[in-house]
Amino acid sequence: MMSQMTPSERKVRVNLGDRSYDILIGPGLIAATGREIGARLKGRRVAVITDENVAPRYLDPMMASLAQSGIEAVSLVLPPGEKTKSFDHLIPVCDAILGARIERNDAVIALGGGVIGDLTGFAAGIVRRGSRFIQVPTSLLAQVDSSVGGKTGINSPHGKNLIGVFHQPDLVLADTDVLDTLSPREFRAGYAEVAKYGLIDKPAFFHWLEQNWQAVFAGGSARIEAIAASCQAKADVVAADERENGLRALLNFGHTFGHALEAATEYDSNRLVHGEGVAIGMVLAHEFSARMNLASPDDARRVEAHLKTVGLPTRMGDIPGGLPPAERLMDAIAQDKKVKGGKLTFILTRGVGQSFVADDVPASEVLNFLKEKHPQ
Amino acid sequence: MMSQMTPSERKVRVNLGDRSYDILIGPGLIAATGREIGARLKGRRVAVITDENVAPRYLDPMMASLAQSGIEAVSLVLPPGEKTKSFDHLIPVCDAILGARIERNDAVIALGGGVIGDLTGFAAGIVRRGSRFIQVPTSLLAQVDSSVGGKTGINSPHGKNLIGVFHQPDLVLADTDVLDTLSPREFRAGYAEVAKYGLIDKPAFFHWLEQNWQAVFAGGSARIEAIAASCQAKADVVAADERENGLRALLNFGHTFGHALEAATEYDSNRLVHGEGVAIGMVLAHEFSARMNLASPDDARRVEAHLKTVGLPTRMGDIPGGLPPAERLMDAIAQDKKVKGGKLTFILTRGVGQSFVADDVPASEVLNFLKEKHPQ
Structure with missing residues (x-):
């Protein structure tokens, strides 16, 4: 099935040769995950990594959409917060991906903000020396910044983001409906990065x-x-x-x-x-x-x-x-x-x-x- | 100082665009580490990762050679064997590299066989999203196979080498003197991979x-x-x-x-x-x-x-x-x-x-x- 954009949807292409990918921006994209992945991925298996704040709202709709498109999915829900960007959580994420038998044509999905995206992208970057990876950012900050560009990683006692890899996603789905549920303070914080591009x-x-x-x-x-x-x-x-x-x-x-x-x-x-x-x-x-x-x-x-x-x-x-x-x-x-x-x-x-x-x-x-x- | 090859030394170039590198093959290269690195590296700081079998023979000569060339070095000695290719050992290796303040122009050195090379290369590949890396393989198997080509990684409960990255070294020093100390069985095992290239x-x-x-x-x-x-x-x-x-x-x-x-x-x-x-x-x-x-x-x-x-x-x-x-x-x-x-x-x-x-x-x-x- 071909991907079909709604009238309000926008697409941005990241041009990186054979690692180029699309960023889709618009409403309702989480509930369309199966359709968008089905149109692009050869494999029929994914592992979804998310956190306890995001899961209650968005995990079920995503899993339902995947099932509807005939994509087999497992999920892992992590504690929220910066402390999750650590080896302590990276190891079980790698185990979950391997346990789900995610292979060459399958994919790992990050459903969450910057912490989940950075951690999951890093895990995808090192499992089988690089697995397919899809970002579904659920904060404004992640949609306009951390989900794009391939920087992944975890923190070290020596400093933030000191352990990681460059691993570009294969697709970014920025569902703008999720922004309605952000606190005003969270939205403003993401807006600072929007303004940054102008500056x-x-x-x-x-x-x-x-x-x-x-x-x-x-x-x-x-x-x-x-x-x-x-x-x-x-x-x-x-x-x-x-x-x-x-x-x-x-x-x-x-x-x-x-x-x-x-x-x-x-x-x-x-x-x-x-x-x-x-x-x-x-x-x-x-x-x-x-x-x-x-x-x-x-x-x-x-x-x-x-x-x-x-x-x-x-x-x-x-x-x-x-x-x-x-x-x-x-x-x-x-x-x-x-x-x-x-x-x-x-x-x-x-x-x-x-x-x-x-x-x-x-x-x-x-x-x-x-x-x-x-x-x- | 320019690198000077002895008459018996051979050089093989791995052509990978801006990630190309030399493999030097010959006697006495461990004692020449400082000279060879000094000729190629901008930085003046390295971390040497090795194991308990290799350290007693080769760590001191390498550290002396580095010191003589004005290169500051720290070392970390790990237990030998396949079990070392695990997150349990990867984490302290990353810590040691960061603790030694290895930065962009500095390097991480693997002094050992395939286990040390794979583990250290992986650590170098993820610290600061990729640090310079030098292989000094001390087994025939590592000299003719695992030290060349950039495959790095550790084992997972799900299988061998399932977690890792492609991270090419900046230099490989294959000191053929070390082969004199291998057991005949170890040498033969490495020879199987030599014969493989013919086949x-x-x-x-x-x-x-x-x-x-x-x-x-x-x-x-x-x-x-x-x-x-x-x-x-x-x-x-x-x-x-x-x-x-x-x-x-x-x-x-x-x-x-x-x-x-x-x-x-x-x-x-x-x-x-x-x-x-x-x-x-x-x-x-x-x-x-x-x-x-x-x-x-x-x-x-x-x-x-x-x-x-x-x-x-x-x-x-x-x-x-x-x-x-x-x-x-x-x-x-x-x-x-x-x-x-x-x-x-x-x-x-x-x-x-x-x-x-x-x-x-x-x-x-x-x-x-x-x-x-x-x-x-």
């Missing part, structure tokens, strides 16, 4: 978001457009630099400051989630660029105004519970980015949509900036 | 081995020639089919029967080691091909005569302790190779150096053949 190199998209963000938050076709534009932006970068030798680093715009803030709040999601860290980090990146005389302070103000309007935190002071001194934040940055001869690599900007990789940023300037922004 | 598609090489095997066993330039020819044969196949979509399956000549025999003897190395299983398996593959009227029985007799002359087992009856009935051997084959509609894929041959992939071999014919060769 990296798509000023017109950022302008469109400033005009249309309410429609994006409300759902419907503007939201599908925003997700498709984000996926297209990420797909373009990934196609140009799959293994992050250069350009792909731009996708980390706002993330160096953001990661430091996540570390400083000990990854406590009550205080700060990833997208919120990125929102504050993007404002800081603009302000730091202005301080280095690379960009106008007007751009920093414009970015902050928009992120604030949608309800995102934009300043370190917005984080509840206080932060350690600037020196400690700087230590976290130095752990994330290697400091070489007092210089570090940073994604800076010349203005909205004009980001670039700077590899000679003086660590002392970053520290002084942090001290100004976060006086003790 | 796959190099009849002149097989003929050369028939004439020169005593010199190969004695050491010196004939042995270096045989290893270089084997590495070149494997490099050619890997360059043509890195991820085993077709041609690379030929490298499994003799292995389907061999794996079944290894499983039937419960991987008890007192009874049968891998190379011995391959030796018997290659004779069986020739005999089965003759039975299918694909090849002359003379070729089977010729192959058996040579392997027997060098001291390898060539018949199922040569395995001490007896074997389960033919039906059980057939079950092991069916687990290894998927049976589809009563047919399975097998590497057969039309004669010495004329192997090919047959994907429609009737399972019933294999069973009848096994019953004849191994009557209860």
